[in-house]
Amino acid sequence: MCFSNFIRPTCVSLHILLAASYLVLLVVWACNIEHARVYTPDQSASVSTHIALVSQAIIVVCHVI
Numbered sequence: 001m002c003f004s005n006f007i008r009p010t011c012v013s014l015h016i017l018l019a020a021s022y023l024v025l026l027v028v029w030a031c032n033i034e035h036a037r038v039y040t041p042d043q044s045a046s047v048s049t050h051i052a053l054v055s056q057a058i059i060v061v062c063h064v065i
Contacts, residue, residue: 028034039047
């Protein structure tokens with residue numbers, strides 16, 4: 001199996017993923033979804049924990065794939 005046979009589908013897949021993430025960001029920006037959630041000072045302590053958990057979950061999923 002030639003190495004280039006592996007690289008091309010990988011590059012195309014990554015490009016599609018990048019385009020999809022830009023599309024999601026555009027929709028979030030256009031609909032002002034980021035303004036829909038407001039955190040009170042009591043909730044702010046747990047926000048960083050939730051962000052870290054979601055980030056770690058994404059990293060784990062990406063490494064598994």
